[in-house]
Amino acid sequence: MPRADAARNRSLVIDAAAAELAEHGLDVSVARIATRAGVAKGTVFNHFANKEDLIAAIFCDQLATLSATGEALLTHPSPREALHEFMTAGAELQAGDRSLCAAVTATSRDHPMIREASDRLADVAEQLTARARQIGAIRRDVTGRDIVLLLGAPTTIATPVASACPDLWRRYLHLILDALRPEAARPLPVAAPTSRDFTAAPDTRTTSAT
Structure with a gap:
């Protein structure tokens, strides 16, 4: 994956996670974060180990x-x-x-x-x-x-x-x-x-x- 695309996906994941956490608290799932970010669940784990x-x-x-x-x-x-x-x-x-x-x-x-x-x-x-x-x-x-x-x-x-x-x-x-x-x-x-x-x-x- 090109570096620019990887950086964009990471930004999407962080923004989506921040929004989900703010609205729903710590119990929000990675799957829900990925859906909001418009990326696959695996993409989240490509950027964050857990x-x-x-x-x-x-x-x-x-x-x-x-x-x-x-x-x-x-x-x-x-x-x-x-x-x-x-x-x-x-x-x-x-x-x-x-x-x-x-x-x-x-x-x-x-x-x-x-x-x-x-x-x-x-x-x-x-x-x-x-x-x-x-x-x-x-x-x-x-x-x-x-x-x-x-x-x-x-x-x-x-x-x-x-x-x-x-x-x-x-x-x-x-x-x-x-x-x-x-x-x-x-x-x-x-x-x-x-x-x-x-x-x-x-x-x-x-x-x-x-």
């Missing part, structure tokens, strides 16, 4: 985009607004993609590509959080790992009524942002998760390649 590698490629692109957004916000003059914008970007990305939360909340952490991309995101989140803590904009016991996990909360909370109220996640995002303020903060009953906790998180992804 479904996990295909998912990893898509997740890593999404996580890299969010990390880049966070890195750009590190120079924002207001640490509070920078953290708010980062969390809004993360929540908005997940609101449009049912599968991304799985990567952000560590259910696919055993894949080395996703682990590396997730670690980068956590590092950026910690830098943004540290800036906000330093000026007293958020409670002192909030960590970057807390922020990463909270990115998926607004969408998850609004899921039962998402079809009727597609923007409802914004309400819960603002409730979360208000809850991060230091005013009237009470001691938390459990410590924040560590990087080791993320690595040890159970893997609930689908491994079906049919």
Whole structure:
């Protein structure tokens, strides 16, 4: 197959997979992805050894985009607004993609590509959080790992009524942002998760390649 055709097919597969994952989550099959891409199932495996590698490629692109957004916000003059914008970007990305939360909340952490991309995101989140803590904009016991996990909360909370109220996640995002303020903060009953906790998180992804 000519190189140009191979590159085109790979692009078709990635675009189709991204769309299917966003709409249907991790349980989508390779056969369905291939159909949407207009290629044979074997073509998918010509470019990706397995479904996990295909998912990893898509997740890593999404996580890299969010990390880049966070890195750009590190120079924002207001640490509070920078953290708010980062969390809004993360929540908005997940609101449009049912599968991304799985990567952000560590259910696919055993894949080395996703682990590396997730670690980068956590590092950026910690830098943004540290800036906000330093000026007293958020409670002192909030960590970057807390922020990463909270990115998926607004969408998850609004899921039962998402079809009727597609923007409802914004309400819960603002409730979360208000809850991060230091005013009237009470001691938390459990410590924040560590990087080791993320690595040890159970893997609930689908491994079906049919």
